[in-house]
Amino acid sequence: xxxxxxxxxxxxxxxxxEGKVDRVIGFKKxxxxxxNEPCVIRRPQDADQLIWDGxxxxxxxxxxxxxxxxxxxxxxxxxxxxxxxxxxxxxxxxDNVVVIGVPCQAMIDxxxxxxxxxxxxxEVTETDDGKVVVRGNxxxxxxxxxxxxxxxxxxxxxxxxxxCDEPVADPxxxxxxxxRYADIRAIDAMSDAERKAFFDDMFAECIRCYACRxxxxxxxxxxxxxxxxxxxxxxxxxxxxxxxxFHFLRAYHCAGRCTDCGACERACPVGIKMxxxxxxxxxxxxxxxxxxxxxxxxxxxxxxxxxxNDPDAFIK
Amino acid sequence: xxxxxxxxxxxxxxxxxxTKFARVAQEVTEAVKALGPNRHFLKEKAKVA
Amino acid sequence: MKFVKxxxxxxAEGIGKxxxxxxxxxxxxxxxxxxxxxLTGDASPDMAFSNTRxxxxxxxxxxxxxxxxxxxxxxxxxxxxxxEPRRDDTPRAVIGIRPCDALSFLLVRRNFDSPExxxxxxxxxxxxxxxxxxxxNDPCATCFCTSAGSAPxxxxxxxxxxxxxxxxxxxxxxxxxGEALMKAAGWTDAMDEAEAEALFADRxxxxxxxxxxxxxxxxxxxxxxxxLYDAPFWEDVAFSCINCGTCTYLCPTCWCFDIxxxxxxxxxxxxxxxxxxxxxxxxxxxxxxxxxxxxxxxVRQRFMHKxxxxxxxxxxxxxxxxxxxxxxxxxxxxxxxxVCDMMNAYDPEAANDCACPTT
Ligand code: SF4
Ligand code: SF4
Ligand code: SF4
Ligand code: SF4
Numbered sequence: 001x002x003x004x005x006x007x008x009x010x011x012x013x014x015x016x017x018e019g020k021v022d023r024v025i026g027f028k029k030x031x032x033x034x035x036n037e038p039c040v041i042r043r044p045q046d047a048d049q050l051i052w053d054g055x056x057x058x059x060x061x062x063x064x065x066x067x068x069x070x071x072x073x074x075x076x077x078x079x080x081x082x083x084x085x086x087x088x089x090x091x092x093x094x095d096n097v098v099v100i101g102v103p104c105q106a107m108i109d110x111x112x113x114x115x116x117x118x119x120x121x122x123e124v125t126e127t128d129d130g131k132v133v134v135r136g137n138x139x140x141x142x143x144x145x146x147x148x149x150x151x152x153x154x155x156x157x158x159x160x161x162x163x164c165d166e167p168v169a170d171p172x173x174x175x176x177x178x179x180r181y182a183d184i185r186a187i188d189a190m191s192d193a194e195r196k197a198f199f200d201d202m203f204a205e206c207i208r209c210y211a212c213r214x215x216x217x218x219x220x221x222x223x224x225x226x227x228x229x230x231x232x233x234x235x236x237x238x239x240x241x242x243x244x245x246f247h248f249l250r251a252y253h254c255a256g257r258c259t260d261c262g263a264c265e266r267a268c269p270v271g272i273k274m275x276x277x278x279x280x281x282x283x284x285x286x287x288x289x290x291x292x293x294x295x296x297x298x299x300x301x302x303x304x305x306x307x308x309n310d311p312d313a314f315i316k
Numbered sequence: 317x318x319x320x321x322x323x324x325x326x327x328x329x330x331x332x333x334x335t336k337f338a339r340v341a342q343e344v345t346e347a348v349k350a351l352g353p354n355r356h357f358l359k360e361k362a363k364v365a
Numbered sequence: 366m367k368f369v370k371x372x373x374x375x376x377a378e379g380i381g382k383x384x385x386x387x388x389x390x391x392x393x394x395x396x397x398x399x400x401x402x403x404l405t406g407d408a409s410p411d412m413a414f415s416n417t418r419x420x421x422x423x424x425x426x427x428x429x430x431x432x433x434x435x436x437x438x439x440x441x442x443x444x445x446x447x448x449e450p451r452r453d454d455t456p457r458a459v460i461g462i463r464p465c466d467a468l469s470f471l472l473v474r475r476n477f478d479s480p481e482x483x484x485x486x487x488x489x490x491x492x493x494x495x496x497x498x499x500x501x502n503d504p505c506a507t508c509f510c511t512s513a514g515s516a517p518x519x520x521x522x523x524x525x526x527x528x529x530x531x532x533x534x535x536x537x538x539x540x541x542x543g544e545a546l547m548k549a550a551g552w553t554d555a556m557d558e559a560e561a562e563a564l565f566a567d568r569x570x571x572x573x574x575x576x577x578x579x580x581x582x583x584x585x586x587x588x589x590x591x592x593l594y595d596a597p598f599w600e601d602v603a604f605s606c607i608n609c610g611t612c613t614y615l616c617p618t619c620w621c622f623d624i625x626x627x628x629x630x631x632x633x634x635x636x637x638x639x640x641x642x643x644x645x646x647x648x649x650x651x652x653x654x655x656x657x658x659x660x661x662x663x664v665r666q667r668f669m670h671k672x673x674x675x676x677x678x679x680x681x682x683x684x685x686x687x688x689x690x691x692x693x694x695x696x697x698x699x700x701x702x703x704v705c706d707m708m709n710a711y712d713p714e715a716a717n718d719c720a721c722p723t724t
Contacts, residue, residue, distance in 0.1 A: 030698035031692070031698060031700045031702075031703060032507070032692065032693070032698060032700075035698040036698065037605050037697055037698040037699070038604065038605035038697055039601075039604060039605060040601070040604050058605075058696065058697055062607065063604075063605075111397070114397060115397045120415070120503075120505055120506060122506060137503075192319075192320050192321075192356075195317070196356060199317065205395065207419070207428065207614050209609055209610045209611045209614045209641075210609055210610060210644075211607070211609035211610070211611045211696055213609075214607040214608055214609040215607050215609065215696055223645075223646070227644070227646050229625065232625070232627070235359065235625075235627050236429075236623065236625045236627075236636070236638050237428075237429035237625075237627070237636050237638050238428050238429045238638075239359055239429075241357055241358065241359040242359070244317075244357070245357075248317055266696065267607070267609065267611075267696035269418065269611045269614075269615060269694040269696075270398075270418065271396060271397075312328070314326055315326045315327060315328045316325065316326065316327045316328075316340065359629070
């Protein structure tokens, strides 16, 4: 990861020095174990604040929405696909963004690690030979990095940026034999009652803070339907129907757009696994339209283009 | 989402197909009636502490 | 009977007895984390916790609460009359609240119980509640209670304090309410006063030593508000914030709410729900104007409110008890300890050559 960090700093410094960009968006070291903070660098001499490691799971495309200046952005595979989506949706001009592309080695999941140890973690380090060493008060535990990945990263098949102006390293091999939808098929196979119970349980702890929505680069509506009060589409309290309506509708708004970057699950303070909703729609888009979000700036997404051969078997 | 199949119907009806519209409306009504009142996703009154 | 000892058996029995006179709330393990929940049936508090993920403020101040109900059905005699719903005013007991969280209720009270205004909803719940604290032995790395007017064994806001003791607990009654609760629980096994004082003092000192992070707040009061408001660092502090509101929902001292009506047919309720200064809608005017339309203004507001306006308004320190929840749960690692230090050290004269862009 050291090489990645060095290269990112070098590129950022050069872009700023040459005046190619007004600012660079990346990550700086956080104040907590397994936390980095998205940051903006405006002067070449500040480029050394930038870092890269397995704790850069926040999707930086979220900070580009509507940008009008020249921006450099550090982007892993999923971020780059959200940048593409921004471009397709006219939220960003391709000419205004310089993608500093990071061939991604997948992000580590702070919750998984916290759950695997007893006691408070004081330090987490990643080694060059693919281990994660976790230290805390009176314990030290080593994990295989592969066991500690965020759920979405473990099944990711697009780790290399799809658009890239300044590569940080050579492409990494993509995973091929992953089953992205095992859990989705299991939910599909449930009876109505089982599925209702599954969702009841899944959302029981949601506090409607909307961190999942706000961490998502796709959720850029000026006023979200859940916030609207005239008309009040959804109740504002803790009623389970309202909570579920929020989650289902948000997922639909992300259909054909979600890149499964996992920022939503990562941001949720209570650990709700809402990606099953977006992945169900991802699966449908793939099966019905052969579509994967954010792969090319030249193709219109299935939900905003009509084709005579669109599947319509569900219409009587 | 926990909604029963049969509660949601899609149909493509041109403005010229009045008989199809009547037929589909009838079918949908019957299908939904057969399912009985909806029990899922139904908010009686704001539930609060 | 100021000090009592409670063995494991008496503890469990006591919790059971309390349930006949109180609604008992305590920490319960949910997944990896703990939450304060009402203990019904034979549920008992799980005291092996550092602190809960959400603060216990919801015991007194639920996330969503009905203020009144109404009907517009004119065939009913009480149509168009606002009626209070039936309330459960059974005394409540919170078992195992941490001292930082207990202090938070005193902070929040300045807002809900002032000479000008008394909030009936909050106050009734508050007055019905007895707070039984649990002294911390192992503060987290994110705890900074000693910089925020509290301490791992502080008793402000508590009615009784429980600490660990070989084979069980020792408890100290602080108020009459606390004493009554201990009696109701059957925790009456008096402890030698000198021995108890020593135990409480030792535990307190040992825990305090483990607090590693201090935050400076001493200069906040003397700084002109406008200097801090115009400080150049806000843009950088706010950059990463996604305005999610996690920090405010988890915080024991955040008290803001939003009022909404919900109706079905002719029947309706007016509810109040937690709100957050991080949400753009929070300050949106009916006219469409929004005085805090930009993220940086909202982030600044949260910190200025907690660390400056509150300090100036009440002269009782910051509106933060140092529980560290916002530090632990912010998805982008915005750290109030860093911001507080920055504000406390800010000198506009020296800031001229600051790297940060001006707002
Ligand atoms: S989803 Fe893929 S590209 Fe994105 S962080 Fe995970 S492994 Fe990397
Ligand atoms: S982030 Fe988590 S708790 Fe917050 S609204 Fe989303 S699912 Fe609910
Ligand atoms: S939790 Fe963090 S990101 Fe969310 S509103 Fe608070 S400071 Fe901003
Ligand atoms: S501001 Fe943060 S540390 Fe302070 S009381 Fe609130 S959640 Fe705890």
